[in-house]
Amino acid sequence: MREDVLEASVVMAKCRTSHQPYGIRIEKRRNNTWYCTWAFKLSEKSAGNEGYGSTMISGRVDVDPEYPGCPYCGGNGWVSCGHCNKLTCYNGEGDSFTCAWCGNSGKLQSAETFDLSGGGY
Numbered sequence: 446m447r448e449d450v451l452e453a454s455v456v457m458a459k460c461r462t463s464h465q466p467y468g469i470r471i472e473k474r475r476n477n478t479w480y481c482t483w484a485f486k487l488s489e490k491s492a493g494n495e496g497y498g499s500t501m502i503s504g505r506v507d508v509d510p511e512y513p514g515c516p517y518c519g520g521n522g523w524v525s526c527g528h529c530n531k532l533t534c535y536n537g538e539g540d541s542f543t544c545a546w547c548g549n550s551g552k553l554q555s556a557e558t559f560d561l562s563g564g565g566y
């Protein structure tokens with residue numbers, strides 16, 4: 446682990462094209478910003494078993510340059526649903542999205558701070 450990492454966690458997201466879940470490793474660095482550093486495939490079952498989604502992460506969230514993107518479609522970002530607060534992958538195109546969790550659709554809003562639910566790492 447890098448020495449400027451203060452905390453690390455994993456948050457759950459879903460791919461908007463395959464609707465499969467994945468985990469995003471997220472770490473808090475000394476500048477008080479959370480960085481997404483890694484993404485990996487999950488099954489819904491293992492996601493539940495490992496308790497991802499049980500702690501809240503709040504603050505500024507950014508994407509590390511080494512973040513590989515969604516493991517299913519390669520989308521390099523994600524959006525946080527205003528309805529269920531869960532994450533759906535996003536590839537930077539268009540100005541609207543459909544949540545892969547609850548089906549809510551709406552306009553994208555750019556936000557620099559988020560409340561995410563993550564799990565112990």
Ligand SMILES: [Zn+2]
Nearest residue numbers: 460515518534
């Ligand atoms: Zn995806």
Ligand SMILES: [Zn+2]
Nearest residue numbers: 526529544547
């Ligand atoms: Zn949603």
